[in-house]
Amino acid sequence: MPYQQGTASGYLDLLSQLCTFLSSSTIMGTQAWTVLQNTTSTFTADGEVYLKGPGLNGNDGIYVTIKTYSVSASGIYQWILQGAVGYNANLAYNAQAGCIPPASLSAPRVPLLNSNMPYVFVANGRRFIVVACAGTVVESCCCGWITQYGPSGRWPEPLFIGGMTTSATVIPADTGAFVVDAGLRRLFYLLTTASSAAYLRGSDGTWKRLRIYSWGNYTGNMTPFFCVWPQSAMQATNLMAPCVDGNYLMQQSQIVANENQTHVLLGKMDGVFWVTGYAAGGSLSVGDIITQNGINYYVINNTYRTGVDDFSAIALE
Numbered sequence: 001m002p003y004q005q006g007t008a009s010g011y012l013d014l015l016s017q018l019c020t021f022l023s024s025s026t027i028m029g030t031q032a033w034t035v036l037q038n039t040t041s042t043f044t045a046d047g048e049v050y051l052k053g054p055g056l057n058g059n060d061g062i063y064v065t066i067k068t069y070s071v072s073a074s075g076i077y078q079w080i081l082q083g084a085v086g087y088n089a090n091l092a093y094n095a096q097a098g099c100i101p102p103a104s105l106s107a108p109r110v111p112l113l114n115s116n117m118p119y120v121f122v123a124n125g126r127r128f129i130v131v132a133c134a135g136t137v138v139e140s141c142c143c144g145w146i147t148q149y150g151p152s153g154r155w156p157e158p159l160f161i162g163g164m165t166t167s168a169t170v171i172p173a174d175t176g177a178f179v180v181d182a183g184l185r186r187l188f189y190l191l192t193t194a195s196s197a198a199y200l201r202g203s204d205g206t207w208k209r210l211r212i213y214s215w216g217n218y219t220g221n222m223t224p225f226f227c228v229w230p231q232s233a234m235q236a237t238n239l240m241a242p243c244v245d246g247n248y249l250m251q252q253s254q255i256v257a258n259e260n261q262t263h264v265l266l267g268k269m270d271g272v273f274w275v276t277g278y279a280a281g282g283s284l285s286v287g288d289i290i291t292q293n294g295i296n297y298y299v300i301n302n303t304y305r306t307g308v309d310d311f312s313a314i315a316l317e
Helices: 011-023 025-031 216-221
Strands: 003-008 034-038 048-053 062-071 076-084 109-112 117-123 127-134 137-145 159-162 198-201 207-209 225-229 251-259 262-274 289-292 295-301 311-315
Touching: 003 011, 011 025, 011 034, 011 048, 011 062, 011 076, 011 117, 011 127, 062 137, 062 159, 076 137, 076 159, 109 127, 109 137, 117 311, 127 262, 137 295
Parallel strands: none
Antiparallel strands: 003 117, 034 048, 048 062, 062 076, 076 109, 117 127, 127 137, 137 159, 159 198, 198 207, 225 251, 251 262, 262 311, 289 295, 295 311
16 A cells, blocks of 8 residues: 655645645556645645545445634634435535535544644545644544445445544543553543544444443443444553564454344455553554564554554555
């Protein structure tokens, strides 16, 4: 999978560089995305960018919209994420066919900065991942199709839209308990029945809310519940260490549905893995590269958290 590392000068420039990356046939080949519409005045003002991914075969239609939002007096600079099953230039970003319904659900957001942010993009024709370092806080999103288990005809559009929060006031510096969570760590935080920082469009066309944990009081928030394993099951008491040969056990991130104590694996998130934060002589840090079997993995931590259970790895391939 193509990837790119660089530095953006702010939240608008980050979106500009993402669009250039995704739409480049030189980088993406036949899996290049199409920018259907851009209302940001060439990334100088807030607006929306409508993207269409071709899938791996070049014949699919994967629709993702990123809307920028800012209140500069409060230091708020965000992306608002949406997904759909089609595109109509005459409709608003949150009124497209099959989108996350704004009347009942809050769209995921990514808090960012309007200053320099190192970033990593990883993409293929089905999905893209963005990791941005907003100071010492890691912000991220994942948008596009997961790889579903079972016949594709049973679930033709497994669209995943995941960000960091649903709050319009969160900034990266907000590091109080549960103010910001998720990213590619515990996909994603669900506080109430009304919102989640990540959604999966089910085979029935409804959007399923994902939650941070797979146990405890969170179970009562919804039935059935959806979460990403193993991130949702990890705790600070995790004792998993690297293997004796120095390699890491990369555990594939998978979306699980649980109803009446029955667990169903729905699909996997391509290129996303949980990894222990333990390392020889210390602990892992964001930006570390783990190389195994000829594949480089880019390490990220859960926002500002650096516990041994707070790390994931993104395959740079």
